[in-house]
Amino acid sequence: MLRKVVIIASVLAAIAGLQFVAGQALDPYVIRVLSVCGINVMLAVALNLVNGTTGQFSIGHAGFMAVGAYAGAFTSVALSHHLSDAYGPVILIAAALASMLAAGLTGVAVGVPSLRLRGDYLAIVTLGFGEIIRISIESTAAVGGSQGFPLGAESIPAYASLGWIWAAAFLGVLAVWNLTHSSYGRALAAIREDEIAAEAAGVPTTRYKVLAFAVSAMLAGLAGCMFAHDATGGQHIDPGAFRLDKSVDMLVMIIFGGLGSITGAIVGGIFVAVSLELLRSVQQYRLIVYAALLIGMMLWRPQGLLGSRELTLKGLLRLVPGRKTERGT
Amino acid sequence: MTAAAAARPRPLSERVLPAVVALLALPPALMVLKGAIANPVTFARNLVEGVSLGGVYALVALGYTMVYGVLGLINFAHSDVFMVGAYAGIYAAAWFGVTATSAGQSSPGIALACFAAAMIACAVLGMFVERFAYRPVRNAPKLTPLVTAIGVSMLIQNVSMLVFSSTPRGFPPVIRSSTVSLGPVAVTNIKLMNLGAALALMVALTFLVQRTRVGRAMRAISTNLDAARLMGVHTDRVIAITFGLGSALAGAGGILFGLDQPKIDPLSGVQPGLKAFVAAVLGGIGNIPGAMLGGLLIGMVEQLASAYLSSSFAPAIVFSILVVVLLVRPQGLLGRVTREKV
Numbered sequence: 001m002l003r004k005v006v007i008i009a010s011v012l013a014a015i016a017g018l019q020f021v022a023g024q025a026l027d028p029y030v031i032r033v034l035s036v037c038g039i040n041v042m043l044a045v046a047l048n049l050v051n052g053t054t055g056q057f058s059i060g061h062a063g064f065m066a067v068g069a070y071a072g073a074f075t076s077v078a079l080s081h082h083l084s085d086a087y088g089p090v091i092l093i094a095a096a097l098a099s100m101l102a103a104g105l106t107g108v109a110v111g112v113p114s115l116r117l118r119g120d121y122l123a124i125v126t127l128g129f130g131e132i133i134r135i136s137i138e139s140t141a142a143v144g145g146s147q148g149f150p151l152g153a154e155s156i157p158a159y160a161s162l163g164w165i166w167a168a169a170f171l172g173v174l175a176v177w178n179l180t181h182s183s184y185g186r187a188l189a190a191i192r193e194d195e196i197a198a199e200a201a202g203v204p205t206t207r208y209k210v211l212a213f214a215v216s217a218m219l220a221g222l223a224g225c226m227f228a229h230d231a232t233g234g235q236h237i238d239p240g241a242f243r244l245d246k247s248v249d250m251l252v253m254i255i256f257g258g259l260g261s262i263t264g265a266i267v268g269g270i271f272v273a274v275s276l277e278l279l280r281s282v283q284q285y286r287l288i289v290y291a292a293l294l295i296g297m298m299l300w301r302p303q304g305l306l307g308s309r310e311l312t313l314k315g316l317l318r319l320v321p322g323r324k325t326e327r328g329t
Numbered sequence: 330m331t332a333a334a335a336a337r338p339r340p341l342s343e344r345v346l347p348a349v350v351a352l353l354a355l356p357p358a359l360m361v362l363k364g365a366i367a368n369p370v371t372f373a374r375n376l377v378e379g380v381s382l383g384g385v386y387a388l389v390a391l392g393y394t395m396v397y398g399v400l401g402l403i404n405f406a407h408s409d410v411f412m413v414g415a416y417a418g419i420y421a422a423a424w425f426g427v428t429a430t431s432a433g434q435s436s437p438g439i440a441l442a443c444f445a446a447a448m449i450a451c452a453v454l455g456m457f458v459e460r461f462a463y464r465p466v467r468n469a470p471k472l473t474p475l476v477t478a479i480g481v482s483m484l485i486q487n488v489s490m491l492v493f494s495s496t497p498r499g500f501p502p503v504i505r506s507s508t509v510s511l512g513p514v515a516v517t518n519i520k521l522m523n524l525g526a527a528l529a530l531m532v533a534l535t536f537l538v539q540r541t542r543v544g545r546a547m548r549a550i551s552t553n554l555d556a557a558r559l560m561g562v563h564t565d566r567v568i569a570i571t572f573g574l575g576s577a578l579a580g581a582g583g584i585l586f587g588l589d590q591p592k593i594d595p596l597s598g599v600q601p602g603l604k605a606f607v608a609a610v611l612g613g614i615g616n617i618p619g620a621m622l623g624g625l626l627i628g629m630v631e632q633l634a635s636a637y638l639s640s641s642f643a644p645a646i647v648f649s650i651l652v653v654v655l656l657v658r659p660q661g662l663l664g665r666v667t668r669e670k671v
Binding site for chain 1: 346401402403462465466469470471472473474475476477479480481482483484486487488490491599603606607610639641642644645648649651652655656659
């Protein structure tokens with residue numbers, strides 16, 4: 001217990017330190033890349049909870065991200081009319097809560113009917129819902145339609161600095177980690193391994209699947225909120241950012257890292273953000289590389305880089321040559 | 330193998346869902362009805378145009394449904410094969426000297442040559458994709474081929490961006506556009522020709538599947554792949570032919586779609602491809618007459634929705650149909666019920 005508190009406190013302190021260093025010394029470009037990494041980590045861990053841990057298949061998570069981004073941006077723009085910038089963190093937290101609530105409710109609304117379906121049918125229905133969400137935003141004049149939000153000279157307040165993004169990512173990952181390492185997580189894994197057997201063993205499968213879906217949607221919504229408020233971003237969101245490509249991007253992240261592995265999803269999210277930057281000069285080949293990677297992984301390593309294993313400090317140390325190791329497995 | 334949805338009956342939701350759906354569908358239906366009564370001639374024109382669009386969707390839906398029938402795979406790359414068909418048509422027409430800007434020399438012969446070029450190019454592409462991307466993962470868990478298909482789709486799109494450039498292009502007028510009157514209803518000849526070509530291809534396909542040896546082999550594989558192989562069917566070859574046929578139909582659909590569009594670009598296959606997939610699901614995926622029926626219905630719904638409700642919202646209505654079909658009747662209009670077994 002004490003160990004956990006110490007770990008959590010030290011990570012939060014490290015993030016605060018990062019925030020301080022970023023303000024003092026880091027290049028804006030590096031801050032930008034690190035911010036995108038943090039957002040990607042949330043997206044990847046969110047999708048991994050559904051596609052990896054629970055063994056369902058969603059390719060509509062861009063929709064939940066969109067709901068979170070719009071709900072968060074709407075809240076903060078409305079609040080910033082009444083509160084000064086000094087209340088920035090309060091407004092950001094309110095926006096984050098609103099986005100998680102909205103995305104979570106959308107997740108339940110989408111999940112309850114569609115999680116009765118399995119495999120490729122579920123994939124298609126989530127794709128359909130993702131498109132419905134995007135098209136609905138696009139044809140709603142109140143949130144700016146295809147012009148994006150907010151309209152006119154207004155902009156979304158840029159409260160989500162690097163530290164806030166990574167704090168949100170850390171808390172989100174922590175929540176998912178605890179969920180998957182609890183009795184709930186074992187039920188979810190049972191559903192992944194064999195849904196019929198899990199049901200026969202007394203796991204209320206529908207309830208657990210909807211739970212996983214809702215938590216995942218909340219985290220994707222939180223990522224959307226941070227994306228909208230990203231201090232290094234455009235302070236403006238439009239529905240074009242939440243197309244099917246975005247969902248496929250998330251899929252690339254978790255498949256690269258390994259389905260079912262939280263640390264793998266983190267690695268995959270960071271990989272996609274960093275490779276986006278490294279391949280910027282050869283932009284037109286970037287998606288070709290991703291596509292080839294996706295096909296290649298499916299042909300030769302369908303479980304992803306890490307499979308469902310987690311990256312641990314102990315495991316990393318084992319890789320260091322010359323160390324005495326005991327191989328228990 | 331066929332993981333049809335809705336494993337267990339859920340009495341309450343099964344009684345409530347249809348009622349909710351009917352309630353939601355009522356207002357748009359009333360708006361369409363109001364428009365139809367106000368101006369019957371426009372309504373008739375919209376119907377003809379919808380059926381014509383539906384013919385294109387049906388051609389593409391056939392490819393999805395045939396592949397799903399034999400392999401149980403959603404071929405995400407199909408919509409991009411469809412787009413490649415439109416580009417093959419552009420290049421073939423340019424070879425004959427017809428480009429988007431230089432009309433005048435078009436002739437029925439050139440139009441037929443464009444169709445042939447697009448269908449052959451797409452058939453080759455489809456068989457190539459099957460051989461090198463789908464065959465190696467055919468026996469893998471169900472989601473592996475699905476992710477592979479998403480990867481292939483991404484690959485074709487982005488390679489097309491490089492090869493064809495991402496600037497939208499006008500489709501060459503291989504058929505000169507004119508207006509035809511059907512009684513009081515005036516439509517363009519292209520819409521009528523689209524419908525005619527789509528119907529002719531569907532008749533040809535039905536003949537092929539129902540009356541030839543290859544067709545019988547396809548039906549055998551779709552019933553049971555292993556049993557078909559044990560009975561001496563060359564499954565690999567027949568599956569390749571299925572991909573080739575489906576892709577050729579998509580290629581023809583690509584030209585028909587291109588003729589009807591102001592501009593096309595390497596991503597313009599995605600939306601019609603998704604709608605054609607909805608059509609395949611609506612008719613009952615794996616079911617060939619179902620895909621034709623579904624295509625025509627989706628075309629009409631989209632046309633009526635964009636004419637009487639909102640053109641930007643019409644795609645959302647099409648996707649709502651997908652969701653509703655999967656929830657209320659996952660086997661589709663003409664499909665058989667399959668149960669998941671342990």
